[in-house]
Amino acid sequence: NAGVTQTPKFQVLKTGQSMTLQCAQDMNHEYMSWYRQDPGMGLRLIHYSVGAGITDQGEVPNGYNVSRSTTEDFPLRLLSAAPSQTSVYFCASRPPPGTGGFLNYGYTFGSGTRLTVV
Amino acid sequence: GQQLNQSPQSMFIQEGEDVSMNCTSSSIFNTWLWYKQEPGEGPVLLIALYKAGELTSNGRLTAQFGITRKDSFLNISASIPSDVGIYFCAGQLGGADGLTFGKGTHLIIQP
Numbered sequence: 001n002a003g004v005t006q007t008p009k010f011q012v013l014k015t016g017q018s019m020t021l022q023c024a025q026d027m028n029h030e031y032m033s034w035y036r037q038d039p040g041m042g043l044r045l046i047h048y049s050v051g052a053g054i055t056d057q058g059e060v061p062n063g064y065n066v067s068r069s070t071t072e073d074f075p076l077r078l079l080s081a082a083p084s085q086t087s088v089y090f091c092a093s094r095p096p097p098g099t100g101g102f103l104n105y106g107y108t109f110g111s112g113t114r115l116t117v118v
Numbered sequence: 119g120q121q122l123n124q125s126p127q128s129m130f131i132q133e134g135e136d137v138s139m140n141c142t143s144s145s146i147f148n149t150w151l152w153y154k155q156e157p158g159e160g161p162v163l164l165i166a167l168y169k170a171g172e173l174t175s176n177g178r179l180t181a182q183f184g185i186t187r188k189d190s191f192l193n194i195s196a197s198i199p200s201d202v203g204i205y206f207c208a209g210q211l212g213g214a215d216g217l218t219f220g221k222g223t224h225l226i227i228q229p
Binding site for chain 2: 004031035040041042043044045050058090106108109110111
């Protein structure tokens, strides 16, 4: 049981390049989400999904695309990277309400992808 | 978007002291969560609160869900060196929604 796995851990992109940040979970969690963390800003929600085929926008969705073709995977795509997207990106997952103990109600986070756009 | 005001921004305390931090919001949440983050890692869930007025403990940690559903506090008793880190509050409106985070409280323990 690996939990939430994010790859790569570090990435440097040039402005205008595209890339996909990978997120996979092996806990059969239906709910998944992506956050970015900037210094002094806390974590901000980019996109989230409540199940395969269902996604929705969070607080800061511009410049990012997501899709959810399987329960396990929730990739985040940067279509044309900009320096403003330099950040640490976290993926998180949780089971739907009503399952498991209280700690299962909170999102489990991956260890992050540190992205620098130059 | 919604914002959570978390205070204090940082705390410098002595080992063994009790710690208190809080979070307020301009709008209601139906779930309050407290996370801890250490360098290079993702946030780890400490306590989850689901009912207004609820008081929940997890070891030396105690958190409360404010009666107005617009605030929460976290207390840590008898701090130890491994308590060092950044503590985040997070609110969730509905079960399927993502989280809204505060900006964090950086806890530093002086020897």
